[in-house]
Amino acid sequence: MQEIKINLKDNSYSVFIGDLKNLEFGSKVAILSNQKVAGLHLKTLLERIKAPQISIISVPDGEAYKNLKTIEQILEQMFCSYLDRKSTLIALGGGVISDMGGFAASIYERGIDFINIPTTLLACVDASVGGKTGVNNAFGKNLIGSFYQPRAVYCDSAFLATLPSRELRAGMAEVIKMAVMFDKDFFDYLVNFDLSGDLAGFYDEIINKCVRLKASVVAQDEKENGVRAVLNYGHTFAHVIERQSGYGEFLHGEAVGMGIIMANELALRLNLLSLDDANKIKACLARFNLALNYKIKDANAFYNAFYLDKKSANNKIKFILPNGKIGSYCLRDDIDKSVVLDVLQGLK
Numbered sequence: 001m002q003e004i005k006i007n008l009k010d011n012s013y014s015v016f017i018g019d020l021k022n023l024e025f026g027s028k029v030a031i032l033s034n035q036k037v038a039g040l041h042l043k044t045l046l047e048r049i050k051a052p053q054i055s056i057i058s059v060p061d062g063e064a065y066k067n068l069k070t071i072e073q074i075l076e077q078m079f080c081s082y083l084d085r086k087s088t089l090i091a092l093g094g095g096v097i098s099d100m101g102g103f104a105a106s107i108y109e110r111g112i113d114f115i116n117i118p119t120t121l122l123a124c125v126d127a128s129v130g131g132k133t134g135v136n137n138a139f140g141k142n143l144i145g146s147f148y149q150p151r152a153v154y155c156d157s158a159f160l161a162t163l164p165s166r167e168l169r170a171g172m173a174e175v176i177k178m179a180v181m182f183d184k185d186f187f188d189y190l191v192n193f194d195l196s197g198d199l200a201g202f203y204d205e206i207i208n209k210c211v212r213l214k215a216s217v218v219a220q221d222e223k224e225n226g227v228r229a230v231l232n233y234g235h236t237f238a239h240v241i242e243r244q245s246g247y248g249e250f251l252h253g254e255a256v257g258m259g260i261i262m263a264n265e266l267a268l269r270l271n272l273l274s275l276d277d278a279n280k281i282k283a284c285l286a287r288f289n290l291a292l293n294y295k296i297k298d299a300n301a302f303y304n305a306f307y308l309d310k311k312s313a314n315n316k317i318k319f320i321l322p323n324g325k326i327g328s329y330c331l332r333d334d335i336d337k338s339v340v341l342d343v344l345q346g347l348k
């Protein structure tokens, strides 16, 4: 079991990576999950928990239900279970469950403890750590929410054994994102690891590495006023792809993979990346079956959709790009519209 500390003044906590240990609570606990994940993994979790009362809260599966209506249902079930301010909510599932669990915990009686037990690769390496919680609404993704840190996160890669391979691949996009932005050695590890054997050790290693990288970013910039935005490499483009394709065609990670390729095209144009490195990144995405080319139908419409992104402030579009080499990043909000449009035209 590895322990990684997320250092945040009053809100510090640990991420534990490895076999899920026994968890003991002095007061009531509620476990939030969905039918699919609960069917696969609730029993294992229940065997590990000791608490005076354990209630189970189940919500429908899927991003489509990540909204305020479901939050109300969760809160209702929390009240029906008589949770009090000393109780703990445990989120067992992927990023959808942890985002909603964290948000519900942050507003239930002005905030109770919550714990993340991620069961997807994406949630292990990204969503379960860092305290961004929230839901979607008609205006876009994750537009309602709060910064609310969990008390602890337990990443046990044994849960990933039941995850469909498409979901595993989607998680890899976020892993590759971290490597390209922050760590060339980690990138080389992803490129060279022999994927033909047992991958349990591989997943433990990449979860470990990504959590360490994310811990350092979040500790520097909890509320995303600076470096935390770097975690959105590829996302400015990915969010438009997801919106344009109606949030159903591609998984988030798949869109991120395509978004990384687009961001790199822009970086190439600005001489921020060599063709050799761009090709290496593409090959790494392809290694995990992620190198899809998204065909942009209308470059102007694609560009205008950037403005809907939370990340664009004062009408300036912020691009997160490699900075000269793999393992180095820059944030740019000064790129001429004509340059970006030209790159987008080239992606038709």
Ligand SMILES: NC(=O)c1ccc[n+]([C@@H]2O[C@H](COP(=O)([O-])OP(=O)(O)OC[C@H]3O[C@@H](n4cnc5c(N)ncnc54)[C@H](O)[C@@H]3O)[C@@H](O)[C@H]2O)c1
Pocket (backbone or CB within 6 Å): 034, 036, 037, 040, 061, 062, 063, 066, 093, 094, 095, 096, 097, 099, 119, 120, 121, 122, 123, 126, 127, 128, 129, 130, 131, 132, 133, 141, 142, 159, 160, 161, 162, 163, 164, 167, 170, 252
């Ligand atoms: N808060 C953050 O910092 C942050 C970061 C990245 C992403 N996110 C959010 O995370 C969400 C995406 O998360 P996700 O990719 O985990 O999707 P998800 O939670 O929808 O899970 C994907 C699918 O896998 C199923 N599943 C989960 N664990 C399983 C398992 N072990 N075996 C079999 N099936 C399993 C789920 O029921 C679901 O159908 C998005 O809503 C995104 O906005 C949040």
Ligand SMILES: [Zn+2]
Pocket (backbone or CB within 6 Å): 174, 235, 252, 256
């Ligand atoms: Zn993402």
